[in-house]
Amino acid sequence: MTTTMTTTTTAYAAPSTWWRRMRSNRTAMAGGVILGIVVLAAVLAPVLAPYGPTTTHFDAPFQRPGTIGFALGTDNLGRDTLSRMLYGARASLQVGVLSVLVATVVGVPLGLIAGSWRWADALVSRFTDVALAFPFLILAVGLAAIRGASLSNAVLALGIAHVPQMIRVVRGEALRLRTTDFVAAAVTMNASSLRVMGRHILPNALSAIIVQATIIMPSAVLGEAVLSFLGLGIQPPEASLGVMLSDAQQYLAQDAWLGVFPGALIAIICLSFNLFGDGLRDSLDPANDERTS
């Protein structure tokens, strides 16, 4: 890693540079901090939540926010909104991370292959075209019809839907890196295609892959909410922010808070991801060299 970072052809900024830029970007840092808090709260949900996500209190339905014992109120079945939101955030982030994983595991190898061999490029391009013709909701609809709606269904649909973008980014990086001197040197030294891919191209494409992951993540979190809201993702009574909004829909006129809190949390998660991701992209982008340093 260190040897390749010192080459003049490295398009992405060295770690010390991007961290310095990142720290001076206040909105990005704010996004990062909020994100950290949300992730921590989601991971610690079993410890932090006062009740289980599906624990009902039939004697206390529709409690207002601020009620003693129920900080954010309860829903029609007397389930604690705060507890459900903590577990919901957990589900959202879980789907987000797993979707990014699916997109990366499928997209990165295909992108590397497409960027390395011409014949494979045409093949992968056709695959990308077909994948793009199925919007994520339609993928989810098809998968739900075949396998039934579930969390893994949402992950699969959202992961596959984001594969084409990942392929494009990695392919572009691979094509760019192939023209560099250090790859040419490796080829001259009789390194195999696989070795060039794994040791030279992949490590240098890592920044681009990470940036792409930060773009996919909020999109997958939003997608999970949509799918669960429509009944194509996580199924009630399990807690998910989308499921909570779907449950709240019929009681909105009666108790608007039920709809306000889960939606606001989705917005906060996505906003902090987008702010952090934008900052990360700017700080890794070599085009910003003169502007910030």
Place this chain on the structure above:
Amino acid sequence: MGAYLLTRTWHSLLTIVLSSVVIFAGVRMLPGDPALAMAGEEASPERIAAVRADLGLDQALWVQYATWVQNYLHGDFGRSLRTGTPVTQLLGSTLPVTLWLAAYALLIAVVVGLALGVIAERRRGRWPEFLANGVAMVGLSVPSFWLGLLAILYLSVRLSLFPASGYVPMLENPVDAIYHLTLPALILSLAIAAAVMRQTRASMIETMGSDFVRTARAKGLGGQRVLLAYGLRNSLLVVVTIVGLQLGGLISGAVVTESIFGLPGFGKLTLNSVFTRDYPVIEAVVVIITVGYVLINLAVDVLYSVLDPRIRVAGAA
């Protein structure tokens, strides 16, 4: 130009054929035996075999695929398992709703996105840019269906500014139709407007800083003229691309928006077909969307090559 269009059309055709194979295979993977479902649970094995032969399910897969494609090419999309209505009839009644909604939302998104993008570029580093950036960031992050729910609650139920649901056909009463579609279209346009704004801003910044703009200024062209003839013209290319790319999002968004506002559109048909396991309808819906997506993106590419001469030259070379 000819060579470029030919390759592009060939690729689109290939995509449609490959997608049709995927859809056909997907439908074969659905749980349940259609012959058993049609003949009834207590039917004798002979009866089930007869129904299977009747449906053509006893034939080789490629024969079944060929028959299926042939039927689709002749406009025969089968019948709904639930109501027995021809699928084409269902599509005919739901597609116009969604097309009007999508067109209205796209119009709002392009107008608002372009305006905000240009303002952000013109007032760089000052409050209009921060405001426009903030609006775009919120548009990308806030779930539109959540905003839709809140809009119904506050604007429709509490303030009675807009109808909460219902649909009026555009050709029957345009004024009332637009009134009913405005809130759903606004909600649907949000994410696309944000994407258009961000790309317009980026493209304007690049164009206005380029050498040919400096040359235009140097030879004495006014600010307005440069902005419109150079900056905006180049940004239009970006908008055309974005619209093609956002099409998938638009379709997904329409499904959610129609579900919230109770519009009897294509998205509603899609969702209902999944929940009632109405396989012929699911099949038709997915075919329409994939083929539509490929054809519209082909149209976008053709439009793009008309707007940008460089692509034509590159394609011909």
